[in-house]
Amino acid sequence: MAKTPAGTPSHPNGAERFNEERATYTVRSSQPDIEAGVAAIRETLATLKPKPGVYRMCDARGDVLYVGKARALKNRVANYTQVERLPLRLQRMVAQTRTMEIVTTNSEAEALLLEAQFIKRFRPPYNVLLRDDKSFPFILLRADHDFPRIMKHRGARKAKGNYYGPFASAGSVNTTINALQKLFLLRSCTDSFFARRDRPCLLYQIKRCAAPCVGRIDKQGYADLVRQAKDFLGGKSGAVQQEIERQMQQASEALDFESAAMLRDRLRAATFIQGSQAINAQGVGDADVFAMAVKGGHVAIQAFFIRGGQNWGHRAFFPAHTDGVEDEAVFSGVLAQFYEEVPPPPVVLVDRALADGELLAEALAKSAGHKVAISVPQRGDRRRLIEQASRNAEEALDRRMAERGTQAKVLRELTEFLELPDVPQRIEIYDNSHIQGAKAVGGMVVAGPEGFLKNQYRKFNIRQAQSNDDFGMMREVMERRFSRALEEDPDRETQGKEGAIWPDLVLIDGGKGQMSSVRDTLEELGIEDVPLVAVSKGPDRNAGREVFHFPDGREKTLPLNSPVLFYLQRLRDEAHRYAIGAHRQKRSRAISASPLDEIPGIGPARKRALLLHFGTAGKVRAASLEDLQRAPGVSVAVAQTVYDFYHPGGG
Secondary structure, eight states: OOOOOTTOOSSSSHHHHHHHHHHHHHHHHOHHHHHHHHHHHHHHHTTOOSOOEEEEEEOTTOOEEEEEEESSHHHHHHGGGOGGGSOHHHHHHHHHOOEEEEEEOSSHHHHHHHHHHHHHHHOOTTSOBOOOOOOOOEEEEEOSSSSOOEEEEOSOOOSSEEEEOOOSOHHHHHHHHHHHHHHHOOOOSOHHHHHHOSSOOHHHHTTSOOOGGGTSSOHHHHHHHHHHHHHHHTTOHHHHHHHHHHHHHHHHHTTOHHHHHHHHHHHHHHHHHHHTOSSOOTTTOSEEEEEEEEETTEEEEEEEEEETTEEEEEEEEOOBSOTTOOHHHHHHHHHHHHHHHSOOOSEEEESSOOTTHHHHHHHHHHHHTSOOEEEOOOSHHHHHHHHHHHHHHHHHHHHHHHHHHHHHHHHHHHHHHTTOSSOOSOEEEEEEEEETTEEEEEEEEEEETTEEOGGGOEEEEOOSSOTTOHHHHHHHHHHHHHHHHHHHOTTOTTTTSTTOSSOSEEEEESOHHHHHHHHHHHHHTTOOOSOEEEEEOOGGGOTTOOEEEOTTSOEEOOOTTOHHHHHHHHHHHHHHHHHHHHHHHHHHHHHHOOGGGGSTTOOHHHHHHHHHHHSSHHHHHHOOHHHHHHSTTOOHHHHHHHHHHHSGGGO
16 A cells, blocks of 8 residues: 555554565565566567557466556556566566456547456456445436336446436435435336326325325326426425425415425425535535545545535445555545446545546546546635545544454454464355245355455355255255366465455354265365364354354354354354345245246246236236237237247147
8 A cells, every 4th residue: 555654564463464575575586487477578568559558467377467557558568577676566466477468549548447447347456446346326216207216226327317326325325215205205116016006005195105106196296396306406405495385385375284284294304304414515516525544554535425515425445455556546546446337426526636637537527428627625615525534534444443453353363263274364154045945045155354245145046955955955055166166276376365266264054964064075076175164053042152063073162252253153144144135035036936937038028018918927828819919018929929828739
């Protein structure tokens, strides 16, 4: 990371620092490796021209080590051949490099955007990484229906409508949607639910929907509510409140006290939204605010999301692989990766000048389709926002460092208790879930020193094990999991590194039987050195009296107030939660499955059209060819396909 004073540790404990320095010394002294890396770079260099583009440095397995951009590729790549001028971090990278991949672009701004995409995709170990596996939620006001729906949205913005965000968390967007429903009475139900209603639902009764599904409001009246919602979310909240207040006064003067009371409740909802803003951002418009804190080799970047002068939440980021990288370069790298997923606002406020700040602004403007200004405010409301973000960044970093110190201590005690050779970098926890053997699913949860790695979670649909055979289910999961590991990394070259395929510890939710199943399965695969521990609840399945079973038959327990016990319980409970969730999803899909799913060539849209027209799959089956052809959205060819499926041979 950012440069630290001599002697300042850049890792939470000295052992990690020693190991890194020892690895550095080994690589520096390994001249053949460096020469091989330089030779590979020179081979690529011979084909390059001084054009803008992106380069990827790859190791012998083809894994991406580093992604970089350049205004002139030939000049930039040539720098890596002058090894003695490179910092130790890049010397290690050159020593591992065996191939390079090049993509040319039309400009350096395009190269910056492509670099951010590649970093997000490949997560190379020598790039600064924005470690955030969660997409940001938006509010979507759809525009593909006469009565638009308001909803939470994540992922690609393909649906037609107006998007508002990003919000910092699902909680903040859910709170806002709830308040907006009270304020504007917009529907949140699906189109199919809307089409089936013949009387108002509960949301109408609690005054959170205008019930357009049953005609309690006409199209024009609902359109007025939608217009007000767009104005409010677009920053015209004051004008919307004045309009509602005027309507309330008019209703009161007309002695329409019921309407006046409803408008009064809507006005209170508007006041609640305005009053719930913890940050005063009036007059700022649409802007993102970023501030950076640096302590002891660690970095935190705090973000505030301001839209229409309203605070839509905040989040702290803790980028990885920052050791030896200038603060400004870390900041620029984080912003580039952040806006690879999130559309940038017209204004980005930062607390310091950035490396490549002008280039970043140009690239963001190119991707957003509008001008983007990156500025360091010096006075006024914007400066106060920066100062508040800076305080939050420092507090977030202090909390993070305290948590990491505690976590490091717990992991060291865990290593000692479970008799592991080293502090585990990748822990895999397994559990199965089923109902009397039906819809069985195995779940794998992954944790590391930084917490749960949710993008590494996996579920296994149990196919071979017999009903109610828990041991057989665990054997099947382990065989599939570790057969794949043997195939992808037979020499375990990634073990102990970020993105490793092999675990340093396997925890199984179960007792002696599950332990025996897992141990025997791995032995059959020729794997005998992966640490295994099974966790079972104590007498009367009493949480807090867990027993830990080892492959050799030994058992251990921990004191009730042990931090290691709390940590292991948390790992076990997360695996249990994930496995149950995967099982419920599978069961729900089975419940909602339709006989129409079996008809080849009939997709969700056609199935929905048939069910809406006929009501049930049984009526579709009994329908004549002429009736099928009259169904809205069903072509003659589709009708014939459905009819032939249910009446083979023309019967």
